[in-house]
Amino acid sequence: MKIQKLVKNIALASTLLCSVSSWAAKEVTIGYQGMYNPMKYAIDTEMFEQATGYEIKWRKFDSGAKAITAMAAGAVDMTVAGSSPIASAASKGIEMELIWIMENIADAEALVVRDGSGITSPTDLKGKKIAVPFVSTTHFHMLFALEQFGLSEKEVKLINMQPNAIMAAWQRGDIDGAFIWDPALGKIKQNGSVLVTSKQLSAWGKPTFDGMIASKEFTQENEDFVVTFLSTLAKVDRSYVEGRDTMTADNPMAKSVAKISGGDAAGVVEAMKLYEFLDFDGQLSCQWMGCGAEGGATQALKSTSEFLLEEKKITELQPDYSLYVNPTFAEKAKAAM
Known part of the structure; x- marks a missing residue:
């Protein structure tokens, strides 16, 4: 039993x-x-x-x-x-x-430059501080954009920042531009202008x-x-x-x-x-x-x-x-x- x-x-x-x-x-x-x-x-x-x-x-x-x-x-x-x-x-x-x-992604990611940064063309990126989340799609396109613009990473100060940090740095005026997506993208566009979008860069061969x-x-x-x-x-x-x-x-x-x-x-x-x-x-x-x-x-x-x-x-x-x-x-x- x-x-x-x-x-x-x-x-x-x-x-x-x-x-x-x-x-x-x-x-x-x-x-x-x-x-x-x-x-x-x-x-x-x-x-x-x-x-x-x-x-x-x-x-x-x-x-x-x-x-x-x-x-x-x-x-x-x-x-x-x-x-x-x-x-x-x-x-x-x-x-x-x-x-x-x-x-x-198309136009939903873009490189935006801050009003008053003095950046009106790609060559103006030299010596500027550009924020981007490293190892992201925008980082990849940022590097590809520099290549297309005839610039090296050493000529531009790329800073590794996450979206929330980018918005805060933008408001303080600590950065001259950022390659990012929404909602941060929409916010920084309010006092910035788009230099290039992922749609344009994808058309150049890197989707x-x-x-x-x-x-x-x-x-x-x-x-x-x-x-x-x-x-x-x-x-x-x-x-x-x-x-x-x-x-x-x-x-x-x-x-x-x-x-x-x-x-x-x-x-x-x-x-x-x-x-x-x-x-x-x-x-x-x-x-x-x-x-x-x-x-x-x-x-x-x-x-x-x-x-x-x-x-x-x-x-x-x-x-x-x-x-x-x-x-x-x-x-x-x-x-x-």
């Missing part, structure tokens, strides 16, 4: 452990940044939690570099980051993969984007979650694109984005128009995540990494960057729509 009772206790313990394990598997930590995009509405209204049934712990990062560090440490399962930090992470062999293009990346271990163990997450993300992106032309500051989405990212709803409406949000066909096209090694996202990671290597921001290149771009989950999400 004692043996039978022991067996029953072991069976009960196993059942409880399995239940705890199953419950724990439904928790996920996802990182995001302050960019203005439809995902913030989904975060605010808990659309992802309702669609997936998972408990989601949202974690905000000031930069993609910090988000990548957290992923490398196992502190987040999925996170938003710019193409430059994603390329850096891939070059370092971090076990992650790009699963969604959050947005084509940038923001992407959702995920731990490979997490995606392997939580495929259904990832597919449902992307389906939900695609729906909220489509909702925005369809109503973009008539959106006002009173729109619930504009209010949610302002609440989660910071800033005001009116500024959100204007800033979001600067981005390009892709549907499934766009995501899976050769311009972005499709076509393997020849795809646009893979090529962007490769060219960005080559540039970062030249600038000694990384120490080596990967032989195949397509291993870090996985369109499979977007394909399955599209098929399930």
Whole structure:
């Protein structure tokens, strides 16, 4: 009898452990940044939690570099980051993969010079203090811009600053310019002028984007979650694109984005128009995540990494960057729509 009772206790313990394990598997930590995009509405209204049934712990990062560090440490399962930090992470062999293009950055990132700084043309950047978050998409484009302008890093004083610090330094007059995104971008534009945007630099051959990346271990163990997450993300992106032309500051989405990212709803409406949000066909096209090694996202990671290597921001290149771009989950999400 004692043996039978022991067996029953072991069976009960196993059942409880399995239940705890199953419950724990439904928790996920996802990182995001302050960019203005439809995902913030989904975060605010808990659309992802309702669609997936998972408990989601949202974690905000000031930069993609910090988000990548957290992923490398196992502190987040999925996170938003710019193409430059994603390329850096891939070059370092971090076990992650790009699963969604959050947005084509276009005019949503820009180099703004402060009124009264004496900068009216690229050559005027010599000797000036320009703030930029290092190892970000704007850092990559800042370096590329200097190259195109015929200037070296030694001729311009690049200062590593996060968005909030940039706004404070701008107000004090400590910096002459900054290459940044919203909400900081909108604020410094109020007494500054745009010298060049990421859209212009992308047209010169170095495109940038923001992407959702995920731990490979997490995606392997939580495929259904990832597919449902992307389906939900695609729906909220489509909702925005369809109503973009008539959106006002009173729109619930504009209010949610302002609440989660910071800033005001009116500024959100204007800033979001600067981005390009892709549907499934766009995501899976050769311009972005499709076509393997020849795809646009893979090529962007490769060219960005080559540039970062030249600038000694990384120490080596990967032989195949397509291993870090996985369109499979977007394909399955599209098929399930």
